[in-house]
Amino acid sequence: MKKIKIFATGGTIAGSGAAGKSAAYEAGHVDIEKLLQDLPDLGEIAQVSMEQICNKDSNDLTLSDWLLLAKKLNQAALESDLDGFVITHGTDTLEETAYFLNLVFKSEKPLVLTGAMRPATATSADGPMNLYQAIALAAHPDSVGQGVIALFSDNIFSSRDIRKTSNFKIDAFQHNDFACIGYMRDEIPYFYTRSFKKHTVATPFDVSALTALPKVEIVSYYVGADPAVLDHYLYREKVDGIVIAGSGSGNYAKAWKIKLEALAAVNIPIVRASRVSGIVLPAVTMDVATTICANTLTPQKARILLMLALTKTHQIDAIKAMFQEY
Numbered sequence: 189m190k191k192i193k194i195f196a197t198g199g200t201i202a203g204s205g206a207a208g209k210s211a212a213y214e215a216g217h218v219d220i221e222k223l224l225q226d227l228p229d230l231g232e233i234a235q236v237s238m239e240q241i242c243n244k245d246s247n248d249l250t251l252s253d254w255l256l257l258a259k260k261l262n263q264a265a266l267e268s269d270l271d272g273f274v275i276t277h278g279t280d281t282l283e284e285t286a287y288f289l290n291l292v293f294k295s296e297k298p299l300v301l302t303g304a305m306r307p308a309t310a311t312s313a314d315g316p317m318n319l320y321q322a323i324a325l326a327a328h329p330d331s332v333g334q335g336v337i338a339l340f341s342d343n344i345f346s347s348r349d350i351r352k353t354s355n356f357k358i359d360a361f362q363h364n365d366f367a368c369i370g371y372m373r374d375e376i377p378y379f380y381t382r383s384f385k386k387h388t389v390a391t392p393f394d395v396s397a398l399t400a401l402p403k404v405e406i407v408s409y410y411v412g413a414d415p416a417v418l419d420h421y422l423y424r425e426k427v428d429g430i431v432i433a434g435s436g437s438g439n440y441a442k443a444w445k446i447k448l449e450a451l452a453a454v455n456i457p458i459v460r461a462s463r464v465s466g467i468v469l470p471a472v473t474m475d476v477a478t479t480i481c482a483n484t485l486t487p488q489k490a491r492i493l494l495m496l497a498l499t500k501t502h503q504i505d506a507i508k509a510m511f512q513e514y
């Protein structure tokens with residue numbers, strides 16, 4: 189029988205609130221041992237062990253939590269009697285943790301994130317089915333080598349492309365573009381597609397000696413947005429990089445481009461991402477010497493790749509190449 193280890197971090201799947209209610213609750217209250225008691229019998233699917241890493245709303249996770257989790261996972265993946273891993277996680281930032289791990293988890297063993305939109309105490313809580321399916325998915329041979337994946341509401345998602353799009357529906361993650369790569373019916377996964385983008389063992393990123401990550405912040409562009417925010421981050425906060433959540437194709441006003449041209453001498457990478465879905469490509473009307481296109485990454489995922497890229501290089505062209513690869 190496959191041996192699966194669960195790392196629990198909290199979220200609504202571990203939420204507790206007024207009996208039966210879905211909206212009024214606090215995330216990160218119920219421990220993983222109790223959550224497992226609510227599952228149907230796992231039978232021959234897997235033998236499960238568990239570790240409670242923390243128990244919090246996923247908005248309270250920190251970059252130190254990520255480094256700790258990644259190191260523990262990389263260590264556990266070396267154990268020959270563990271076949272796969274599940275992380276229980278809040279949905280608000282699940283896509284960020286999933287993509288971070290997709291770039292730094294050094295194993296082909298399955299790693300599946302899951303969570304819930306209704307707390308454990310709700311009527312028709314969605315957590316137990318998601319957790320049951322996530323364990324079955326982590327134990328399935330088809331999940332080997334898929335990179336980090338997520339399971340939610342019968343859908344299997346690529347961690348690079350998963351995006352939360354509803355803040356109350358139990359089917360809370362976007363299905364179109366490249367996000368959904370398969371379905372599950374009960375404990376059986378059906379994969380249909382996979383990403384060409386490199387992940388896990390095929391990336392150069394190594395967290396084993398890291399105690400902190402480079403400081404990269406996201407700034408939003410909107411009509412009338414003051415480009416002085418860029419000075420603030422570069423000169424006051426002394427960031428190592430910035431992601432601009434631009435409009436449309438990673439766009440902003442001419443005043444922003446003029447400001448970026450003036451700041452280019454500082455040689456800090458600036459990623460042009462977009463607040464809408466699609467692809468951000470080079471554009472003479474927007475780019476300056478230090479800008480890098482986010483490709484199809486959301487601003488929050490572009491930030492993760494930029495942080496990791498900066499652990500390897502500060503050369504703009506080398507970072508540009510990474511945004512094509514991962």
Ligand SMILES: NC(=O)C[C@H](N)C(=O)O
Pocket residue numbers: 198199200201215244245246247277278279280281303304305306
């Ligand atoms: N559905 C959820 O899990 C939301 C919760 N705020 C969290 O991210 O922890």
